[in-house]
Amino acid sequence: MEMAHAALTAILDCIDEGVVACDLDGNITFINRAMCRIHGVTEAKLRPEEWAKHFDLFGPDGKTPLDMTEIPLYRALHGVDVTNQEVVVKPKGGKPVNLLISGRQLIDRDGARIGAVISAHDITATKKNDEQLHQSQKFDSIGTMAGGVAHDFNNILTVIMGACTLLKIKTKSDPELEPFVRQIMNSSERAAQLTQNLLVFGRRQNLRLLPAEINEIMLAMNEILGQIVGKNVQLVTITCPVPLPVVIDREQFEQAIMYLATNASDAMPSGGELLIEVTMADSGELVLGLDRRPNVSYARIAVTDTGAGMDMVTMSRIFEPFYLKTENGRGAGLGLSMAYGIIRQHEGVITVNSEPGKGSTFSIYLPIRTTSPHEINNG
Amino acid sequence: MEMAHAALTAILDCIDEGVVACDLDGNITFINRAMCRIHGVTEAKLRPEEWAKHFDLFGPDGKTPLDMTEIPLYRALHGVDVTNQEVVVKPKGGKPVNLLISGRQLIDRDGARIGAVISAHDITATKKNDEQLHQSQKFDSIGTMAGGVAHDFNNILTVIMGACTLLKIKTKSDPELEPFVRQIMNSSERAAQLTQNLLVFGRRQNLRLLPAEINEIMLAMNEILGQIVGKNVQLVTITCPVPLPVVIDREQFEQAIMYLATNASDAMPSGGELLIEVTMADSGELVLGLDRRPNVSYARIAVTDTGAGMDMVTMSRIFEPFYLKTENGRGAGLGLSMAYGIIRQHEGVITVNSEPGKGSTFSIYLPIRTTSPHEINNG
Missing domain, CATH: 3.30.450.20 (PAS domain)
Incomplete structure (x- = not known):
């Protein structure tokens, strides 16, 4: 031709x-x-x-x-x-x-x-989309498993704790038996807490959503955050000059922030600075990717430490339950995973940005709104 | 220009x-x-x-x-x-x-x-590779979590079962207390079984690897497989004309086959046919993808049922722990996940091929070899 x-x-x-x-x-x-x-x-x-x-x-x-x-x-x-x-x-x-x-x-x-x-x-755009899609599928799978594990263990724990309660009543007067009964009860309660944490990660909580304002919440948290990070770490909070209305379960959201602060504190054993910045999310922040909805603005709460930082692999897995614990032996538990679950259940996004030796920034993005969308409870 | x-x-x-x-x-x-x-x-x-x-x-x-x-x-x-x-x-x-x-x-x-x-x-090749890479990363993450959950619960269960054993000794003569103690012990044992299953999926077992021959194993399993599938299902086993030496933990491998048979049987509540075929894997079977090693041949054990089949989404998640249970309510438990973990720990691959209404084929691929690679125990 x-x-x-x-x-x-x-x-x-x-x-x-x-x-x-x-x-x-x-x-x-x-x-x-x-x-x-x-x-x-x-x-x-x-x-x-x-x-x-x-x-x-x-x-x-x-x-x-x-x-x-x-x-x-x-x-x-x-x-x-x-x-x-x-x-x-x-x-x-x-x-x-x-x-x-x-x-x-x-x-x-x-x-x-x-x-x-x-x-x-x-492939710039497709690569980013694919990665986000696969991250999101991966967390769906881990969430499914977390929910399944928690459900099965909860059923078992209910039986153990029920039997233990009756034993406790019947053996109260017996100093020889009481310590063992108490041990079973305490251990069961620890196990129940663990299943509860898995459910938080798996986004199976009931949220009590109410209107709130992010700057106000972050200022009110100053004291408790100061206690979490301790004396060696300087806490700096920078709020946003405009009010950022959101609809959240305040208790859960505060819990997520505390998990981030605990993680930051663990990353700075010999002290440093914890910077909390509240801003309107830049419309160019691509990171929201899949979850970005048209015509929705986001409030961003960035939590930055001056700790050891982390590499790409750790970053891509840091929100997975037990990843830190089992891979690094740092024993960080499920805190970051629970923060992830809480923010996702709020239709928000949580991301991490870090480099070895350069500290880490965890960013929470929450949709700005004043009324509760009716579907959020089922999210 | x-x-x-x-x-x-x-x-x-x-x-x-x-x-x-x-x-x-x-x-x-x-x-x-x-x-x-x-x-x-x-x-x-x-x-x-x-x-x-x-x-x-x-x-x-x-x-x-x-x-x-x-x-x-x-x-x-x-x-x-x-x-x-x-x-x-x-x-x-x-x-x-x-x-x-x-x-x-x-x-x-x-x-x-x-x-x-x-x-x-x-993108034919890159798409396949990407999918396999992401599947493999996803299972790594779920495996990490399974191991972490199992480890934490095991620690707690050890305490509960220890205290319970002592209570049992001390209350044996008391008919009022004994039922509660027994209930706690039974429940703890169920929980321990669950953590054990998670460990199998997470590939954290100790394998006892010995040389074996696949045709011989499959023929020897005929009776137990017949019992698993019951009278309504016709069991047909076709062996391979050449011997296929492998190095496996026979007990674990047989367990994996039994999980597949149980799953097939569940898929055919009103009867059907279970076909087991042993072959040398086609060198063109791309499905091995990432895990394929150069110069290694594979034995293939294909388990085909005439049941309801499944769609693409279910296929891509069928080996995930609790997926079937929580998503379909079919209560299939962890069987397929454990089969997955066992085969992966043998440096093998397990895949599924199905269409709604057309039954399902699960294929196990195991490397053909006569001596145990020293590193497999740490796999």
Whole structure:
């Protein structure tokens, strides 16, 4: 199928995939419009020899710079069939873009090698969406399990505590038996608390939702938070200049904040600063992703510590029940998981942002509203 | 940057992305080599007017045919900016391909609309890999939680059962107290069984690995499996003509098979057939995905029932602890989750394949080997 030159040019310029070609010496000979857009360069100022000055290339982590020999076009030119190599492009002064790049040798109709060509597929948006979807599915599954475990153990504990109560009545006068009965009762109560915590994570509580104002709540919590973090940690609270009405179960919400403060305090054993900031969420904060509803604004409560921070893997799993406890042996229990469950049940979002050595920021996002949506109790 | 006609043709033919263009009347004017490959047509026999006869187009589920107005090229021609629309292409007689398609109007240098163009990115392989990775991460998380819950409850149960044992000794002669003590002990034992099941799912058992042969094991299990499925279900076992040596904890493995048989039996309350087939796994069985090791062959034990079958969502969650119990109210307990944990701890894979109304096949894949890899105990 023979096409006019103008039509081929139009095709390459109109497609959404970025395309770059080079000659046998590696000189760029062609860049289409999409690739210019992806790399943050306008066609007007683009000269092939300056092309590569406009951006930096990194591996999938967005941090490790690519060696020359890892650059897809270089690899393709050297005979490698590159298929879906993940690369992060950071245009100078622009936002990073995640690309899947495939590359091939450029062969003309007569079978002669004339250079190499790569095509780039922008996965920035899909990657974020997929990750959020999978995070959310994962927590649904863990929540289902938490609810199931709690339900089964609760049934058993009800029997044990019932029998134990009767034993207690019947043996009260017997100093030889009483300690054992008390031990059973205390242990059962600890187990019941554990199942209760699992239910909080699994979002199976009954919320008592009432209108409240976030700044007011956070100021009122100053004293208790000060007690939680202790003398070595300086507590700084910055409220928002505008009122932020929300509809929440105040007791539960305060509990979630206390879990975050406890976690922050644990992360700073030799002292530091705990910063609590209340703001209107930036409309550009992509992090809300899946849960963002159109026309809903969010209040943000950011809890920042100056502790040890954490790596990507820990961040992606920190809200999972028992993750900290079993993986790090830090014994943090279910606090963060319960905070997660409470905020999610409020139709809010909780996120963490951290780097090793740079402290951590936990952010709670709650929908701003003055009346209770009728469906929230079933959430 | 002006390029020769031949070079532009080479670029479009060498890139890995599929490209198709049409004129303003919707007639196909250009198809590049990658798009031909994706759609299972060779360039030689391709005439534009016959293009669409060679394949069928479906939505992301791979089943719902696309209406004309949902076809990306059609949408692009009618002015829609199509971005990453997921489409499944089934070439006649070929395997389905998952594509992300973007489409735009085709505009020439002078700004005149001359048709439409789409580019297609093949995500068949990455989609499968991503799904397997996320399934595996999800199960890791649920396993971590199962282990954590079991550990905490075990500690509590140890105290309760210890105190209860002493109470039992001291109150044996007292008929008024004995029933309550017995009730506490029985309930504690049920709770201990539950934590034990969670540990099996969480792969925290000690395996006693010994060489065994799958055909022999399955034949030896015929009687017990017959008892499990009962009189209304016909049990058919087909062994493999070649011996399939594996290294397993026989008791645990048999347990896993019994869980599958119990599940199959539950799915056929009014009778049916339970087919057990032992084969060498097809080297093309992609399903092993992430866990497949190079140079390792697998034995496959397929357990097929003629029961109600299940939909995609249930399939993707069926091995999760408490999923069946809480979501379907079928009370299937932890059997399938334990089977999953046991097989995974053997470095095997367990999968399910089903459709509503068409029964289900659970397949266990175990690495064929004669000696125990030293690291398996820590798996």
